Amino acid sequence: MEELINVVDWSRAQFALTAIYHWLFVPLTLGLGIIVAVMETIYYKTKSEKWLATTKFWMTIFGVNFAIGVATGIILEFEFGTNWSNYSWFVGDIFGAPLAVEGILAFFMESTFIAVMFFGWKKVSPKFHLASTWLTAIGACLSALWILVANAWMQYPTGCEFNPATMRNEMTSFAAVALSPMAVSKFLHTVLSAWTLGGVFVCGVCGWMMLKKRNLDHCWRSLKVGAWVGVIGIVLTIVTGDTSAVTVAKYQPMKLAAMEGLYKGNHEQSIVAFGILNPGKQAFDGQDPYLFDISIPYGLSFLATHDFHAFVPGIEDIIEGKNYDNDGNVINTVSYSERMERGKRLQEMLSQYGSAMNSGNTVLQDSLKTAINADFKNFGYAYLDKPEEAIPHVPLTFYTFHFMVTVGGYLLVFLLVALLFVYKPQILAKAKWAKWWHLLAIVTVPLTYLCSASGWIVAEVGRQPWTIQDLMPNKVAISDLSASYVQVTFWIFAVVFTALLIADIGIICKQISKKSQTDLDTVND
Amino acid sequence: MNADEDKKPGLWSRVFHLYYDGFRSMTVGKTLWLIIGIKLFIFFIIIKMIFFPDFLSSKCDSDQEKSEYVRHQLTDD
Numbered sequence: 001m002e003e004l005i006n007v008v009d010w011s012r013a014q015f016a017l018t019a020i021y022h023w024l025f026v027p028l029t030l031g032l033g034i035i036v037a038v039m040e041t042i043y044y045k046t047k048s049e050k051w052l053a054t055t056k057f058w059m060t061i062f063g064v065n066f067a068i069g070v071a072t073g074i075i076l077e078f079e080f081g082t083n084w085s086n087y088s089w090f091v092g093d094i095f096g097a098p099l100a101v102e103g104i105l106a107f108f109m110e111s112t113f114i115a116v117m118f119f120g121w122k123k124v125s126p127k128f129h130l131a132s133t134w135l136t137a138i139g140a141c142l143s144a145l146w147i148l149v150a151n152a153w154m155q156y157p158t159g160c161e162f163n164p165a166t167m168r169n170e171m172t173s174f175a176a177v178a179l180s181p182m183a184v185s186k187f188l189h190t191v192l193s194a195w196t197l198g199g200v201f202v203c204g205v206c207g208w209m210m211l212k213k214r215n216l217d218h219c220w221r222s223l224k225v226g227a228w229v230g231v232i233g234i235v236l237t238i239v240t241g242d243t244s245a246v247t248v249a250k251y252q253p254m255k256l257a258a259m260e261g262l263y264k265g266n267h268e269q270s271i272v273a274f275g276i277l278n279p280g281k282q283a284f285d286g287q288d289p290y291l292f293d294i295s296i297p298y299g300l301s302f303l304a305t306h307d308f309h310a311f312v313p314g315i316e317d318i319i320e321g322k323n324y325d326n327d328g329n330v331i332n333t334v335s336y337s338e339r340m341e342r343g344k345r346l347q348e349m350l351s352q353y354g355s356a357m358n359s360g361n362t363v364l365q366d367s368l369k370t371a372i373n374a375d376f377k378n379f380g381y382a383y384l385d386k387p388e389e390a391i392p393h394v395p396l397t398f399y400t401f402h403f404m405v406t407v408g409g410y411l412l413v414f415l416l417v418a419l420l421f422v423y424k425p426q427i428l429a430k431a432k433w434a435k436w437w438h439l440l441a442i443v444t445v446p447l448t449y450l451c452s453a454s455g456w457i458v459a460e461v462g463r464q465p466w467t468i469q470d471l472m473p474n475k476v477a478i479s480d481l482s483a484s485y486v487q488v489t490f491w492i493f494a495v496v497f498t499a500l501l502i503a504d505i506g507i508i509c510k511q512i513s514k515k516s517q518t519d520l521d522t523v524n525d
Numbered sequence: 526m527n528a529d530e531d532k533k534p535g536l537w538s539r540v541f542h543l544y545y546d547g548f549r550s551m552t553v554g555k556t557l558w559l560i561i562g563i564k565l566f567i568f569f570i571i572i573k574m575i576f577f578p579d580f581l582s583s584k585c586d587s588d589q590e591k592s593e594y595v596r597h598q599l600t601d602d
Contacts, residue, residue, distance in 0.1 A: 063554070063557070064557060067558075067560065068557070068564075071561075071564065071565060074568060075572070078572065078573055078577040079577070081578075081579045081581075082577040082578060082579070082580050085581045086598050089591055089592075090599075115543065115547065119544065119548075120547075123539065123542070123546070165592070166588070166592050167592045167596050168592075347599070350599065351596075354600070476598070479580045481580070488576070496564075496572075500560075500564065503560055507556065507557070
């Protein structure tokens, strides 16, 4: 069993490592793609050589990041087939279909038009070139759409039916999978956060160039687009974050409770604005979950349901199956103990189904299939040894959530101030503290990356122990491999991805430094 | 000016020259393509082929066997 836990932990660590590294490249591609497209649109309308030079500068940075980041996501698919083989079989075509659409449609669209974007300046008409730039940016976002649809299905499995004969989930409605509330909110929140990161990145690079007093006009042009895209991105990220919270409250209440360190819920539940968790706290031990907290009354009830008076269940309520409407009536009585019993009955039925298949008893197969699918949402609970096993890592979920929200609030202020400086540059020109603002802009870039990674940690750690919510825990999804095998590939990936990241940062910094010393008001081919 | 000089190259010729001229005039792009090549070699030739076989295919010959294998894993039969 200890060996199994090690395999699960190492496989999770490997997936986390590769996913986080992959996500360091992706948001900049999505964000800069839009920014470059907007810049080229301005050039197309104004025919100004200055805007063309600015567009080409950022297009080079986009190209470096795209080239080094491309295909880093394919590693995750390798891991599914080797480390997570039970899961890969169990999800059937549900995971494969969105990824196939991504491969056929989005990736080819992106890779075709990116060639026109870089090689076609004097080969195609300005209008066709502009269209190619926009299609590259849109293609990148569509790539993200399909992988996020697949991820959303793992958080909220819908649009499918389990086939006990093949042991696979079969898609019954592509629309239900692609347009589930979880998929829509996840896609919008993630892509818009990438626009924010793109905007902040432009502000950071311009901050550095302004500190060096290089190409100030180019910086102001860049900031105009970067700050606008960033402001639109962060405002919409906050709006879609609110939608995401409502979706999580509805479909993954345990995750929401962990995000808030909430063990016992209430009507008119407050939200923790700042808090330090009690590290010794365990479910049902009666201890205060916080050593210190500053809370906003009614906040969590409103965040989760848009109703100040609604009941928000805590971790212990969810385990005990307690939930109430606004009049105090019980509306959910299925405890985790009950779900574990139901899961074990389903597991037994699945075993009987196998025997019925072998004996050719089709009548029994049909009745078992109906019974299994009627209660399939409890299937994964069969594998829990105790209800508390379904609690995610509360401190990691809590702190990363609060870090993400705090930095998100800071980014809104930062980008609004950046936008103010764009339209009132004299404020910054006269200010003695201008260099501190530029330094702040530089520091904000890595802070935004950490914020973005935190969002993913909340989403993925917060749904533990599930690989597929309620249907399959990690320890069942895993392949029968040795821990040492996974450890070897973990370290290979750590080395390869670190090398790629160093190359990415190194080449981008070199390009910025080199090009900032040329005249960026004129086009230098 | 004669008619041949006015003649526009065909679509495929223009597509070919888009890529040909584009690759020839690359500067930083050459370094990037080198990195992409090394990366894809490491990913697909070394990592995928040596360390990431399809686990179920290595254990089972058919989809039916894979179903039975996963049933066994999930039911402890």
